[in-house]
Amino acid sequence: MHKLLAGGVAMLIAGSAWAASVQEVGDRYMKLVLAVGQHDASYVDAYYGPPLLQEQAAREKLSLAAIRSEAEAARKALPPAGADTDGDEALRIAFLDKQLQSMVMRVDMLNGKKFTFDEETATMYNAVAPQHSxxxxxxxxxxxxxxxxxxxxxxxxxxxxxxxxxxxxxxxxxxxxxxxxxxxxxxxxxxxxxxxxxxxxxxxxxxxxxxxxxxxxxxxxxxxxxxxxxxxxxxxxxxxxxxxxxxxxxxxxxxxxxxxxxxxxxxxxxxxxxxxxxxxxxxxxxxxxxxxxxxxxxxxxxxxxxxxxxxxxxxxxxxxxxxxxxxxxxxxxxxxxxxxxxxxxxxxxxxxxxxxxxxxxxxxxxxxxxxxxxxxxxxxxxxxxxxxxxxxxxxxxxxxxxxxxxxxxxxxxxxxxxxxxxxxxxxx
Incomplete structure (x- = not known):
């Protein structure tokens, strides 16, 4: 069982859905990216947020299983974009959803799961390249x-x-x-x-x-x-x-x-x-x-x-x-x-x-x-x-x-x- 810390509020995520604001999911997404970086040196291409979060990721070194579980829970916790949702906020929700989905795939790949080239790019980059002879x-x-x-x-x-x-x-x-x-x-x-x-x-x-x-x-x-x-x-x-x-x-x-x-x-x-x-x-x-x-x-x-x-x-x-x-x-x-x-x-x-x-x-x-x-x-x-x-x-x-x-x-x-x-x- 793992606890998700977002905005200083502990939320139990194992085994049940939890409601969260977009900001809370965004904060947790950032921490999970840094956590994956502890297993994959090339995953974090840039980071200029609080150094404390990097130190925390290195200290906690979440397992890949824990990262995967928390990433899936964070996706489920994203509030849906409603009719009154600001345009950029709706894009933000879609962004976090796709980024977290790709994170789950990357964790699976680090765990040895194999995907075809097109399966990988469809989830990882939200696109498939045309094929030519x-x-x-x-x-x-x-x-x-x-x-x-x-x-x-x-x-x-x-x-x-x-x-x-x-x-x-x-x-x-x-x-x-x-x-x-x-x-x-x-x-x-x-x-x-x-x-x-x-x-x-x-x-x-x-x-x-x-x-x-x-x-x-x-x-x-x-x-x-x-x-x-x-x-x-x-x-x-x-x-x-x-x-x-x-x-x-x-x-x-x-x-x-x-x-x-x-x-x-x-x-x-x-x-x-x-x-x-x-x-x-x-x-x-x-x-x-x-x-x-x-x-x-x-x-x-x-x-x-x-x-x-x-x-x-x-x-x-x-x-x-x-x-x-x-x-x-x-x-x-x-x-x-x-x-x-x-x-x-x-x-x-x-x-x-x-x-x-x-x-x-x-x-x-x-x-x-x-x-x-x-x-x-x-x-x-x-x-x-x-x-x-x-x-x-x-x-x-x-x-x-x-x-x-x-x-x-x-x-x-x-x-x-x-x-x-x-x-x-x-x-x-």
């Missing part, structure tokens, strides 16, 4: 091949061209700082950030990811870029927007400003990585690239600013921009590779072959990507399905025929999304 990607590969020209395996031709747009190691910092600055300036035209917002940029190695934002609270982030493998010129804007502006840094800062400080919803001071929240986080970070730059604006900026700064030939910019847009259309091949590999339908060697010859990854990067699958499983759908859902949601709000007005409308919808407890269900 190898033949689906052949037309895209033909277009890439025609754009590149030349002879030989397509993967080799892609690798040779990319070598011409690799950022030299000694140019990485100035190029990345310039890209982040441009992303920040473009975002600032439409989103007012907290006055004290800031970030630190670090370069690291030996990670399964290419970039990461570690949100520290009080509108401050640590942005890390993995330099283990070559970084090509397009990744400067990609990472600058995705990890910084208007991506993860902006998303976390606005949630803190609007929900934690503005509404007192303390549950948003903790971010469980394996949860529906990540579909919106990664989806908005990926779609944020298109919010900051149209394809034409991006190509011009890279050609006129980043290529010279990196010591690369600006004459390559137009062709490489066309190439990267085609690469983007291959993105769902990543989900297909992860699904087949994690469901046991493809071996590691077969998955490497798919990544190299379908997704056109360099062989060494393919191995890194499989390490990401091993570590994060179905998380990969958040970059693709998430970006599509966010993009569809934002574009629905752009009703004006005037391009400038429509762009402002997209930014308004995007800013509201980043400041609210929306999950996939409320984007559809």
């Amino acid at each position: 190898r033949a689906y990607y052949l037309e895209l590969q033909d277009r890439i091949g025609k754009l590149l020209g030349g002879e030989g395996p397509l993967a080799d031709r892609v690798k040779a061209f990319r070598a011409r747009v690799e950022i030299p190691k000694d140019k990485l910092r100035p190029v990345m700082e310039a890209a982040i600055r441009a992303c920040r300036e473009r975002t600032a035209k439409y989103i007012a950030m907290p006055a004290n917002e800031s970030f630190v940029l670090e370069f690291v190695q030996n990670q399964p990811w290419s970039g990461y934002n570690w949100y520290k609270g009080d509108a401050h982030s640590l942005i890390q870029i993995n330099t283990e493998f070559p970084i090509y010129i397009d990744r400067a804007v990609d990472l600058g927007c995705h990890e910084g502006y208007p991506g993860h840094h902006v998303y976390n800062a606005l949630l803190e400003q609007t929900l934690v400080k503005g509404k007192g919803w303390q549950e948003f001071s903790v971010y469980p990585l394996y949860s529906p929240m990540s579909l919106v986080a990664e989806g908005s970070a990926n779609y944020g690239i298109l919010m900051a730059f149209t394809p034409e604006e991006r190509m011009a900026y890279e050609r006129d600013v980043l290529y010279p700064l990196a010591g690369l030939d600006p004459a390559l910019a137009e062709k490489y921009a066309a190439l990267t847009q085609l690469f983007g259309k291959l993105a769902y091949a990543d989900n297909d590779a992860a699904r087949a590999y994690l469901d046991g339908k493809a071996t590691r060697a077969q998955t490497v072959e798919w990544l190299v010859n379908v997704l056109l990854y360099p062989p060494e990067k393919a191995e890194q990507r499989i390490r990401f699958y091993d570590a994060n499983r179905g998380y990969v759908i958040n970059y693709t399905v998430g970006a599509d859902l966010v993009g569809d949601y934002v574009k629905r709000h752009a009703t004006s025929a005037d391009p400038d007005t429509a762009r402002a409308q997209r930014w308004t919808a995007f800013r509201q999304l980043l400041s609210s407890p929306r999950l996939a269900g409320s984007l559809r």
Whole structure:
């Protein structure tokens, strides 16, 4: 039998339902996320709430069985949204329900229970990725091949061209700082950030990811870029927007400003990585690239600013921009590779072959990507399905025929999304 402490009031939860306010469930949810973090080091992606709660989680070290029981009880205790429930409050209730549901699944996975890729993503991220065969990607590969020209395996031709747009190691910092600055300036035209917002940029190695934002609270982030493998010129804007502006840094800062400080919803001071929240986080970070730059604006900026700064030939910019847009259309091949590999339908060697010859990854990067699958499983759908859902949601709000007005409308919808407890269900 376990006692649930919420708002200083002890409520018996074992064996019976209990009534609670949304705030009480939110408080308990926050403590349970920290409790899961005692069993799964990667589960708590960010926390900037009271240190006392972290200390309590470490001291109590609730068992997985206790966490599961309390999470299910907390879901049942959520009051239903009524006709007079405020819109954001209704979203908050739905948020807590889905987050707690995903927590139960994560606990089951930590206990050794197996799920298929699609079963996992349906509950964990509230979405399922479409599935495509190898033949689906052949037309895209033909277009890439025609754009590149030349002879030989397509993967080799892609690798040779990319070598011409690799950022030299000694140019990485100035190029990345310039890209982040441009992303920040473009975002600032439409989103007012907290006055004290800031970030630190670090370069690291030996990670399964290419970039990461570690949100520290009080509108401050640590942005890390993995330099283990070559970084090509397009990744400067990609990472600058995705990890910084208007991506993860902006998303976390606005949630803190609007929900934690503005509404007192303390549950948003903790971010469980394996949860529906990540579909919106990664989806908005990926779609944020298109919010900051149209394809034409991006190509011009890279050609006129980043290529010279990196010591690369600006004459390559137009062709490489066309190439990267085609690469983007291959993105769902990543989900297909992860699904087949994690469901046991493809071996590691077969998955490497798919990544190299379908997704056109360099062989060494393919191995890194499989390490990401091993570590994060179905998380990969958040970059693709998430970006599509966010993009569809934002574009629905752009009703004006005037391009400038429509762009402002997209930014308004995007800013509201980043400041609210929306999950996939409320984007559809």
